[in-house]
Amino acid sequence: xxxxxxxxxxxxxxxxxxxxxxxxxxxxxxxxxxxxxxxxxxxxxxxxxxxxxxxxxxxxxxxxxxxxxxxxxxxxxxxxxxxxxxxxxxxxxxxxxxxxxxxxxxxxxxxxxxxxxxxxxxxxxxxxxxxxxxxxxxxxxxxxxxxxxxxxxxxxxxxxxxxxxxxxxxxxxxxxxxxxxxxxxxxxxxxxxxxxxxxxxxxxxxxxxxxxxxxxxxxxxxxxxxxxxxxxxxxxxxxxxxxxxxxxxxxxxxxxxxxxxxxxxxxxxxxxx
Numbered sequence: 091x092x093x094x095x096x097x098x099x100x101x102x103x104x105x106x107x108x109x110x111x112x113x114x115x116x117x118x119x120x121x122x123x124x125x126x127x128x129x130x131x132x133x134x135x136x137x138x139x140x141x142x143x144x145x146x147x148x149x150x151x152x153x154x155x156x157x158x159x160x161x162x163x164x165x166x167x168x169x170x171x172x173x174x175x176x177x178x179x180x181x182x183x184x185x186x187x188x189x190x191x192x193x194x195x196x197x198x199x200x201x202x203x204x205x206x207x208x209x210x211x212x213x214x215x216x217x218x219x220x221x222x223x224x225x226x227x228x229x230x231x232x233x234x235x236x237x238x239x240x241x242x243x244x245x246x247x248x249x250x251x252x253x254x255x256x257x258x259x260x261x262x263x264x265x266x267x268x269x270x271x272x273x274x275x276x277x278x279x280x281x282x283x284x285x286x287x288x289x290x291x292x293x294x295x296x297x298x299x300x301x302x303x304x305x306x307x308x309x310x311x312x313x314x315x316x317x318x319x320x321x322x323x324x325x326x327x328x329x330x331x332x333x334x335x336x337x338x339x340x341x342x343x344x345x346x347x348x349x350x351x352x353x354x355x356x357x358x359x360x361x362x363x
Contacts, residue, residue: 092226095120095128095333096312098325101300103137116331121165123333129294132172132234132259137300140212147176147183150199155188163194172257182214187257189222198222202233227252227338234258247287256293261308273309281319288317288345317341
């Protein structure tokens with residue numbers, strides 16, 4: 091059965107080389123644990139420093155994606171990772187993620203569709219969803235805020251996604267604390283997306299601050315979640331790797347036994363009532 095891993099990192103803000111070194115160690119660990127797919131967080135090589143984005147952003151393919159390709163090839167696994175992209179043709183900056191094959195080849199690039207608050211001032215949203223056939227399953231990609239929107243995520247599942255892969259930098263701030271925003275809301279929403287779509291879900295988060303002044307505090311809690319809501323593996327805080335062995339054949343069995351949500355789903359119309 092395929093083995094999935096979420097890699098939780100602590101971002102050294104703006105230090106691309108150091109963050110890639112952290113990734114190298116975690117990918118080596120994933121190789122030792124015979125992982126087939128490892129996911130790294132959103133913007134994990136840079137953090138969120140808008141004033142430095144133009145200097146830090148890279149084309150895809152580019153130096154960071156090529157380094158990740160080398161790591162994937164050495165470890166013999168698929169790798170998903172969030173990167174800050176600069177499109178050479180337009181000069182636009184994008185919050186992106188890449189999918190790299192065990193051969194080291196770049197097989198997909200996804201640009202975050204739903205930008206959150208301050209991102210909109212510096213980044214350009216993507217316009218296309220992204221699914222990718224890895225052989226052992228088809229993945230649907232979503233970056234951080236994307237997964238708040240159930241219609242978007244359900245659209246990925248309708249188009250064949252068996253596994254939702256979610257690089258994120260889910261956080262808390264002083265404002266969140268004032269509103270008593272619960273840190274477990276991040277986990278609850280991931281469980282909900284897995285449950286309502288009856289598919290596997292994996293989310294890789296940062297841990298600790300990832301901006302220049304430390305006001306953005308990522309909360310960790312990276313996890314692999316089953317269609318029935320079970321937490322199969324997790325990293326609560328700090329850097330680390332969590333590995334889960336996944337049987338994708340269990341998802342249709344779960345639907346048949348107890349969760350016919352996809353077949354029962356329909357658009358309710360008030361006009362017919």
